[in-house]
Amino acid sequence: MRTAAGALRRGDAPAPALPRLRAPLVFALLLALFAGLAGRSLYLQWIDNEFLQEQGSSRYSRQIEVPAHRGMITDRAGETLAISTPVKSIWAFPSKVEATPEQMKALAGILDTTPQAITRKLEDAGDFVFIAKQVPPEVADRVAALRIKGIHDQNEYRRFYPGGETMSHILGFTGDHDVGQEGMELAQQEWLGGHAGSRRVIINRRGDVVEDVESIRAPQAGRDLALSIDSRLQYLAFRELKAAAEANRAKAGSLVMMDAKTGEILALANWPTYNPNARNRVSRERMRNRALTDTFEPGSTLKPFTIATALEAGKVRPDTVFDTMGGRMTIGPNTIHDAHAYGALTVQQIIQKSSNIGAARIALQLPAQRMWEMLSECGFGAVPKTGFPGEVGGRLRPAKSWKPIEQATIAYGHGISVNLVQLARAYSIFANDGDLKPASLLKGTGAADGRPVIKAETARAVRHMLELAVQPGGTAPKAQIAGYRVAGKTGTAHKLEGRAYAHKYVSSFVGFAPVSNPRLIVAVMLDEPSGGQHFGGEVAAPVFSSVTGAALRMLGVPPDAPLGNVILPPEGSQVQEES
């Protein structure tokens, strides 16, 4: 206790005697505290560092999205059919909106509405409300300049379709977030859709990006898509189809124009239609691409395939004569009819006059399996594989289940269902010396390889019969085109309602031109024309003539006939058919 004694000597108050363990205890305590601190900091530094790391980096780094736009859809010439441009949507948290009446008035002015309407929107909404969807970026910037608390905007893309209603069925449309929902937009989503990228950047105090740290995901822009459609021909097809559907008060109608050499679909129009740029409250009914998603009984347009089968089988020649029994024929308990009573007709005349009985009698000479094979080879009963969403294959029952009456009716297009694209495509065997071309909605690279279905001489023989059908004495003189040789076949099929045929019709015409070297195959179909006329030769053939004639001129196809080639029979003497 020398220190204590020293202190006493200096006269200070005597220091209290400290417990011997106090200093080590305090020392140990402090040490433990420091150890605790060090441990905690080690823990935070090395083990549980996520939270603080995140907090730290959020002060200077940001992950930002790099937008990628959706690819354009163009026609075969590169004309824009669908394009995405950026727009902004303005939204708000209603509970957080603080706006002065002046601000509200200015906002309403910019958005072309009233302050009351905006207030109502905010009051009716829950936590989140869109004040204006998809406005041009300039408008959104003016809104942002008002600096109203609680009102924000977000970037979006909007898709525009300059062609509007003329080609809405092929293109379809996109929904929210620019994702395809219908038509080619849906079918080609993978190709067209872009993938937004994201990257991490360092920002400064003012929010400017000062450094790129890393690219987390590179943005992948959508690719452009060229369709096989020619927008001028498409417009032409749509205009004529619409006029005919309205003039004949038809329920619906479709038109398909196909390149005879490549199978590319140059135009595909449907009526009724809709405007894809403003499709609020459009019924699904109007959105259907009937030419691909609906089937119908084709009627007489199927007869050439029956004849071709018989010619191939060597059962008949173009000049073989059949008795059409005065327009009535009984098969078992059923009777089939012709619209006009004829006596003996050659095979050629059966096509020209469109005799059901003639076609049925020819079919009954053939094995059912043989007919089935032919129709199946021509693509009936199978989806046409254009890649279009919802395309259907129609119905072609296996030959084993055919009764004789069915074989007879299938010969003239009843008891089988097809869609219009299938029908147009099947006619490529007559236009191409026997080759069936694949139907395509995408721009191809040139002549497509066909699949031979019938012999070239058979195709030429049927082609000649089809040419007779559009001349005076045939069923469709109104399909003739000034300056071009035309071949084709009409169809006037009764519609099946429930299990019975009603007095409603599907009028159609399928043909191609110019006959000397076919370039275009055009199929026209009008559903339930009720304007006084219902024969395919009266309703559908004129559409074929005007569309194909104008299209051939537009494409610069050299005429293969003198200009005065159109000869119409005198009024009232025209040959009609039913089926």
Added chain:
Amino acid sequence: MMTRLNLLLLAMLVVCALSLVTSRHQARQRFIELEREQARAHGYEVEFGQLKLEQSTWGLPARIEKIAREQLRMQLPGAARVELVRDGGKP
């Protein structure tokens, strides 16, 4: 001798440090510039899209046909008014 070397090294260190600061600063400046140019490029892309849209809207066959028919009073000639000229002069 040793002191001089140290001083020299110190001076070099300071120069290096300062140049690092400036180059870093310059890099950031350039980067901001790059960002701005990229934003501008994106803007042009957007504008290109809008112009493309405008072009195809003005060029719609329906509009051209309407102008041709109504303002310019054009019409398709009938078959009687068409003369066909073929290569070689043979009709």
